[in-house]
Amino acid sequence: xxxxxxxxxxxxxxxxxxxxxxxxxxxxxxxxxxxxxxxxxxxxxxxxxxxxxxxxxxxxxxxxxxxxxxxxxxxxxxxxxxxxxxxxxxxxxxxxxxxxxxxxxxxxxxxxxxxxxxxxxxxxxxxxxxxxxxxxxxxxxxxxxxxxxxxxxxxxxxxxxxxxxxxxxxxxxxxxxxxxxxxxxxxxxxxxxxxxxxxxxxxxxxxxxxxxxxxxxxxxxxxxxxxxxxxxxxxxxxxxxxxxxxxxxxxxxxxxxx
Numbered sequence: 001x002x003x004x005x006x007x008x009x010x011x012x013x014x015x016x017x018x019x020x021x022x023x024x025x026x027x028x029x030x031x032x033x034x035x036x037x038x039x040x041x042x043x044x045x046x047x048x049x050x051x052x053x054x055x056x057x058x059x060x061x062x063x064x065x066x067x068x069x070x071x072x073x074x075x076x077x078x079x080x081x082x083x084x085x086x087x088x089x090x091x092x093x094x095x096x097x098x099x100x101x102x103x104x105x106x107x108x109x110x111x112x113x114x115x116x117x118x119x120x121x122x123x124x125x126x127x128x129x130x131x132x133x134x135x136x137x138x139x140x141x142x143x144x145x146x147x148x149x150x151x152x153x154x155x156x157x158x159x160x161x162x163x164x165x166x167x168x169x170x171x172x173x174x175x176x177x178x179x180x181x182x183x184x185x186x187x188x189x190x191x192x193x194x195x196x197x198x199x200x201x202x203x204x205x206x207x208x209x210x211x212x213x214x215x216x217x218x219x220x221x222x223x224x225x226x227x228x229x230x231x232x233x234x235x236x237x238x239x240x241x242x243x244x245x246x247x248x249x250x251x252x253x254x255x256x257x258x
Contacts, residue, residue, distance in 0.1 A: 025071045048097025153182035185225025206239035
């Protein structure tokens, strides 16, 4: 086995992080899980899955069998993993594996291109910042493993940052927008409220094309996913009235978030 995995600093905020055996076991699963679908003994072991058993885990990690059993139950209780067991082995699936290990082929290509373009040393800091922002946008829009909610949330997050800049509003909202203010509400809007990607795109287009108006602006008032979800019907209605009265609308590239 070769290659590597990535681990975000936010892993330190994981609810089981203060349990060393939990951290040890979960990282062990990340290390051994398939990064792509592979055939094993006539069956397909999918990306994010691994074939193992308690004895094997005990031997390779040094964790006692009793502790392994406890840790597995904890991981299942918080939906970190699922386990399919046979009389010979178990298949462990890491839930939301793609949130931990995004396919980096897009990032590698972008990094190669970046290395080919020389810049003065004084520009490197700013270039690195801009590159990271562009790269994250590219990853979320081009890598199919990233959830639709994350792709759409990032688009609205970027729009929020642009709005705050246009109106010269000093706010900390953009810093927390992706994880706290947009992703979960967008996911709930799609899964619970039944909002389609097409409706979300229409609202996005409407907000993005809205002419700034300090008296009233939907764009300046919609700065979080929860507010978007609350006002979604009103936004759709406003968007369609806008089209009916032929108010000029600025289009955007399809790859912005879908």
